[in-house]
Amino acid sequence: MRGRLRLLAGHEMRALHSLWLWVRGRRHAVPDGALAVAYTGPQTAMMYGLLFVSVVETVMLALLTPWPVVRAILLVLDVYGVVFVLSTHAACVTRPHVVGADGALRLRYGARFDLRIPAGAVTGARIERRFPDLGPMAADADGVLDLVVGGQTSVTVELAGPVEFVRPLGKRGQAHSVRFHADDPAAVVAALTRWERSA
Structure with missing residues (x-):
């Protein structure tokens, strides 16, 4: 408690x-050179x-x-x-999402959630609009983490391996892929794809 x-x-x-x-x-x-992603x-x-x-x-x-x-x-x-x-x-x-100058991805939800995905860990990124009936953050048994804003997600990111995340109340979990919302999903996917190709 x-x-x-x-x-x-x-x-x-x-x-x-x-x-x-x-x-x-x-x-x-x-940081300088990073892409700030509003959500x-x-x-x-x-x-x-x-x-x-x-x-x-x-x-x-x-x-x-x-x-x-x-x-x-x-x-x-x-x-x-x-x-x-x-x-x-x-x-x-x-506290926007951030695509770093080295291709690392940082996903946040205000002051309550912060997930850092290392450079090179992203194996695929695509625009995929979904409207899950979930709370702001949910993870399923298959290792898919949803960061929902306003009842929607717009980007799906596939990972090379599991990444550990911490829920707002401290419980830990692992995700093999992440779905999140970005106001400009095309910019996020383009930035991540560029780094994936150059890796």
């Missing part, structure tokens, strides 16, 4: 740091809608709650909710 709480606290701290990066217009760990397109409207609802709720509860102590508690909780939504979206914006 303590380990999970530490992991959740770490996610929160990274998300808040991402909010600071977002305000400054910067990205996390995108927030399918969820952006939903996140801003959620933010709008959170702000309206904060204002309405502040106006309608007659008890000062209750109002103060609700205000703190609602402001935290607004910050949480903003920082979650900021983490996805400022």
Whole structure:
């Protein structure tokens, strides 16, 4: 239990740091010569809608709650909710997937997930739009890892061998192939294919 709480606290701290990066217009760990791959397109409207609802709720509860102590508690909780939504979206914006200058692939989902695939480990990449009925991250018994954004994935990557990944709450798994979303899947596939051919 303590380990999970530490992991959740770490996610929160990274998300808040991402909010600071977002305000400054910067990205996390995108080196020179690397391709930054955005993946927030399918969820952006939903996140801003959620933010709008959170702000309206904060204002309405502040106006309608007659008890000062209750109002103060609700205000703190609602402001935290607004910050949480903003920082979650900021983490996805400022922590894109990355195709490195050496062909390595780094897949992320905000501050909660980070998978590094070494250069040379990718044996195939293709555009493949899928709409799995899954949560943000799921792995099946065949070793296929899905990173779902807005109910979809758009790129499938085949690997030379299994890579280990860590789920947001610390459980480990192995993947032989990965499906993930990219706003510009053609650019990702082109970059990975170029490195695969030159290897």
